[in-house]
Amino acid sequence: MADSTPSVIAPTPDGVDQFFWDGVAQKRFLLQKCTACGALRQPPAPMCAECNALEWDTQEASGRATVYSWLVSHHPTEPDAAPRIIVVLDLEEGVRFVANLVECTLDDVRFGLPVELTWVEFPSMNREAPQILPQFRPTGDGG
Numbered sequence: 001m002a003d004s005t006p007s008v009i010a011p012t013p014d015g016v017d018q019f020f021w022d023g024v025a026q027k028r029f030l031l032q033k034c035t036a037c038g039a040l041r042q043p044p045a046p047m048c049a050e051c052n053a054l055e056w057d058t059q060e061a062s063g064r065a066t067v068y069s070w071l072v073s074h075h076p077t078e079p080d081a082a083p084r085i086i087v088v089l090d091l092e093e094g095v096r097f098v099a100n101l102v103e104c105t106l107d108d109v110r111f112g113l114p115v116e117l118t119w120v121e122f123p124s125m126n127r128e129a130p131q132i133l134p135q136f137r138p139t140g141d142g143g
């Protein structure tokens with residue numbers, strides 16, 4: 001790993017988001033989908049906010065999205081060589097998702113920037129195995 005690659009704390013799924021992290025381990029980007037009304041929900045929740053049903057399944061997301069908003073994160077005690085760009089994304093499927101934006105400078109971030117999913121391995125602070133995380137990068141098609 002390059003020196004600029006930050007370490008991350010591996011996630012501790014709490015039950016309702018177990019499916020998401022199981023998907024991440026297989027590089028599958030899964031969204032929770034209500035089986036009663038078909039509504040997607042993100043972040044994962046036990047009950048559908050649209051119809052109150054408890055039954056759900058998963059749907060694999062395309063990984064295509066646009067930037068809704070962003071901020072720059074500076075580590076509070078160990079400044080990163082390159083501060084992270086945290087984005088709120090509008091996924092193509094119609095729900096929002098928070099992730100890191102990679103392969104992009106702050107000067108190039110803008111509202112509506114088209115981005116795509118990429119899988120990145122980070123050293124884990126609390127586990128031996130590296131942690132794979134979904135990240136997003138500009139598609140490069142200009143949008």
Ligand SMILES: [Zn+2]
Nearest residue numbers: 034037048051
């Ligand atoms: Zn529903």
